Amino acid sequence: MTAPRSFHFAEALLATGWAENVRLSVVEGLIAATEIGAAPTAADERHAVALPGLPNLHSHAFQRGMAGLAEVRGPADDSFWTWREIMYRFVDRIDPDDLTAIAAMAYVEMLEGGFTRVGEFHYLHHDRDGTAFADRAAMSAAIAAAADESGIALTHLPVFYAHADFGGAAPGHGQRRFINDVDGFATLLDGARAALSSLPDAVLGVAPHSLRAVTPEELGPVATLAGTGPIHIHIAEQTREVDACLAWSGARPVQWLLDHAPVDRRWCLVHATHMTDAEAAAMARSGAVAGLCPITEANLGDGIFPAEPFLAAGGRYGVGSDSNVLIDGTEELRLLEYGQRLAARGRNLIARDAGRSSGAALWQGALDGGARALGAAAGLAAGNAADFLTLDMHHVSLAGRRGDAILDGLVFAAGRTAIDGVWRRGVPVVRGGRHIRREAVAERYRGVLAKVLG
Template sequence: MTVLHASHALTPTGWQADLRLTVAEGRFSAVEAGCAPQPGDTRVAVLVPGLPNLHSHAFQRGMAGLAERRGPAADTFWTWRETMYRFALRMSPEEAEAVAAQAYVEMLESGFTRVGEFHYLHHAPDGAPYANVAEMAERIAAAASLAGLRLTLLPVLYRRSNFGGIAPNDGQRRFVSDLDLFARMVEASRAVVADLPGATLGVAPHSLRAVTPNDLTAAVALADGGPVHIHAAEQVREVEECLAWSGARPVEWLLDHAGLDPRWCLIHATHMTPDETARFAGSGAVAGLCPVTEASLGDGIFPAPDFVAAGGRYGVGTDSNVLVGAADELRQLEYAQRLGHRQRNVLAAPGASTGRALFDAALAGGGQALAAEGGGLAAGAPADCVALAGTDPALIERRGDALLDGWIFAAGSRAVDAVWVAGRQVVAGGRHHAREAVGARYAAVLGRLMAE
């Protein structure tokens, strides 16, 4: 049994001073405010719930920074995608596991305690399925288990290269499955997550570019009530091509034909009309925002103020993992709005903390999108929490929501001192307990990949 004592802690009822939390069997068995620390307590300055990372392509961590050289013409998402395809075609299962473990260690060190892995690197480099159709899913699960990061696994259905059922191209061969093979992968993945404590399973039809309407219906049925994630309206070209195919924009088409509800998460949803924005918010589905990647790829700016005003729910993800950081995603989300609207504190209510608004939204929306058991710092809830260092220059003499403002806008990952998942401490002094071993394996893998 572990007992944590936090000088300041963010609970479901607000900030509490001198909170004493008893951990047993991976949960908070007792939570008491206004208590002095006792001998043997693990004492921390600031304690908050761990955040969910609702969208990750773990294998892309290995190519971070490798697409920052301009080509002969204007670089776009579509030119970056070709670089990503070439990188994806090189990786063995062992190498993919090593890269995922590195990404997951970094997520924990930044304050994430669960990841939604949008998993589409399914097959061998030649495109043939592995004898074990869940080989790559098992590698993702192994990396999450090693790191101690909770997992929501989202096997991806990827069948086409563009709207209208156009055949996939050769660069997509590791991703592509027919419906029978995908169904077998989902069932095998269900068995994989059953062996991983706290893990959940959903499905992810990749996008309306990559599946037909019939494919989409089949994929959603395989979710068996679990989360359904899909990329939508990330790029202007995507919107234009969807209009040419169907006469509707991507989010509009999904609203009209897919039956969006709180199980759904639309990743990006960057380019929407005001009507789409309001209808999406009213559906109860979550917007999966990946602000650092969206900025990196030049996607555009999500219409966050209108979406939030309409009651929309959102969470954040690290997507391409070009930079892994919980605070970085939240800060970039707000800063993009400031640049677009030429205002400050755009996503906070009048008189309220922007850091608190971002944190609360990401915690609730991300948890919903990943079918994660919540509860925060409360008795009976999973003991997934993050301690911030009160001695960080950005947190000194802060109280209440100012602690979140200092973490998100001034300190970032360096303020993360310790992390517990299911009551097990995986980060201490800002460093993951397996950082050295995981980092050494990652370095060896990158040495091989970069030499090819």
């Protein structure tokens, strides 16, 4: 048991909006009460501003180790598909201990960048020769160990991956570490559930990788294995994928999924970059969350999400760090808005309503959509985990700001350099902008990378 704690903030973004002189009482990691207009007491830990931590709804933690390794010009049609071949070569070299070290580094950086929960879309399951470990969930256990070491909240999404392309094509050599049949995947999920059992407020879901990697006959049983947990799937990330889906089924990927699967608010459609306006509106009506990863989508040259028809139909979105080439919650939000501005040649587009702050719209949208996608409540409200970040209000880009103007300054000017502290379940994991275990985690990470890349 942990001792009750209390925090006092001059300003805090609560579930009900901005409030002044806020006291948060925390008991056993949960917010027991919020008081507005409260005078600070000697027992309170005092800070200027508190924000709810962001959910990172889509991560492949192991890819942190290859950040920057795919930035050499390839063939004339260099694209996601050529990047994928580099990823296959990198993943061939990683064992469970390596994965723990790499994932811990990624999770440390996520916490420093304002993310307090991660959705780990985890498809690296087997040994380097493609055979299952004696414990099928050994690599999931490595992810759980990294989450425990860093302190980040974990929504674990083991991936079902069985095929190389639409129509059940046989997997290639580079995919051998990912492959399961439905029965083997069910066993893996049981092991993953056990691996998560000691983590506070961990969530287990499932992730059918994509319509390329899962047949219609497999999709239903895999989704059923989620129980009441979240279901995530990559979809419509590249135009080549759309063309191949049309050739296979006569329908575009999002259209096919909505027509053939019980897509609802438990689903997260990751990327969904290439949709018609009709698909975007239909996806919004389904309740599914759009899992947007602007930094990775830009890095891979995927394209820009059609936000206007999706948001006009009431769609929800969250953001994720995906390939972890750069881990920064504020940068994901900034690039999401800037991508829309470049595509539409306009400004303040995600906010939509006149007079609304773009920073506030982006933060609240990513908070609400990300929490739904990851199956865990978020926000500074009684009963929720005490997951929050504090800001350095001496930062020059936050000078004189109040309320939503703080979020505009944070997202569009200061970025992560203004994040001073991060708390998980009321316990500090970041102080002075640095994770409390950064040095030990980074040292182990450097050793693993020297081995893997050597």
